[in-house]
Amino acid sequence: MALLPLCWRFTGRARPRLVGELAIVAALLVFYGRVRSLAAVRPSEAVAHGRAILDAEGAVSLRVEGAVNGWLTGQGLVRMLAVDYYQFLHLSVAMGVLAFCYVRRPALYRPARNALVLTNVVALLVFALYPAAPPRLLPGAGFVDSVARAGFGTTHGPIPADQYGALPSLHLAWATWVAVVGVAMVRRWWVRALLVAHPLLTAVVVVVTANHYVVDVGSGMLLGLVATWAVGLLTPGATRSARGAPKEAAPAAARPALAGAPVGAPAGVRASPAGGPGPGNRSSPT
Numbered sequence: 001m002a003l004l005p006l007c008w009r010f011t012g013r014a015r016p017r018l019v020g021e022l023a024i025v026a027a028l029l030v031f032y033g034r035v036r037s038l039a040a041v042r043p044s045e046a047v048a049h050g051r052a053i054l055d056a057e058g059a060v061s062l063r064v065e066g067a068v069n070g071w072l073t074g075q076g077l078v079r080m081l082a083v084d085y086y087q088f089l090h091l092s093v094a095m096g097v098l099a100f101c102y103v104r105r106p107a108l109y110r111p112a113r114n115a116l117v118l119t120n121v122v123a124l125l126v127f128a129l130y131p132a133a134p135p136r137l138l139p140g141a142g143f144v145d146s147v148a149r150a151g152f153g154t155t156h157g158p159i160p161a162d163q164y165g166a167l168p169s170l171h172l173a174w175a176t177w178v179a180v181v182g183v184a185m186v187r188r189w190w191v192r193a194l195l196v197a198h199p200l201l202t203a204v205v206v207v208v209t210a211n212h213y214v215v216d217v218g219s220g221m222l223l224g225l226v227a228t229w230a231v232g233l234l235t236p237g238a239t240r241s242a243r244g245a246p247k248e249a250a251p252a253a254a255r256p257a258l259a260g261a262p263v264g265a266p267a268g269v270r271a272s273p274a275g276g277p278g279p280g281n282r283s284s285p286t
Helices: 018-040 043-059 065-075 075-103 104-130 146-152 170-185 189-208 213-232 235-242
Strands: none
Touching: 018 104, 043 104, 043 213, 065 075, 065 189, 075 104, 075 146, 075 170, 075 189, 104 170, 104 213, 170 189, 170 213, 189 213
């Protein structure tokens, strides 16, 4: 923690200005666009990396993508639920948690935002250095693009997905961030349970729809955990500060034993209404 810049550490300051936050988002979008342009000109390398990931998983008995994707293709309602979860909850849940944090938990907002920024920067750097095509884009591998079949196209909607940025899974990194930040903000057990279930459901969805490998899921979760730990969100103190927990009461020994006792008086001494010695005082005879 001592090596982190001061602006990345957990602080209790008020929420930052919205204009500055929008500028950070704009900068990330520009960076994202530059990285995508680099990966887009290396499709053959991305496909080779995707096949290498499958081969590595097969060597350690983790290659389940083909089986679960084939099962999902034969389903009806389950397939549509998986597609909708993939398309609509990834961005909306994360942005909802960030907005709630900005409005209701300003003391937690800066580290939460910093963790999300760190997650995206690290993932984008990996995309640039090691582009990897998802299972659905591997020619002749037999995977079915469930999201495209549902009518969203191979780019998966109006905001195109990164076609060659499978490793690590940003879906899982964001979902893990949602769970950590959400648990730090809320007290109700059932809300916490839903937040923790979000990355687990996301992990299943991205694999069965052929958008990610098992290795992508594990690396994405790890990235989300490391990013939140790096800014102090995994510490108990961050959770207490985010909820505005009251300060601990002073020890009983530090308080006067009896109401109305004079400052510095020994225990058992009490001032009388007239200011003279009370029942607990033994005055010497004159």
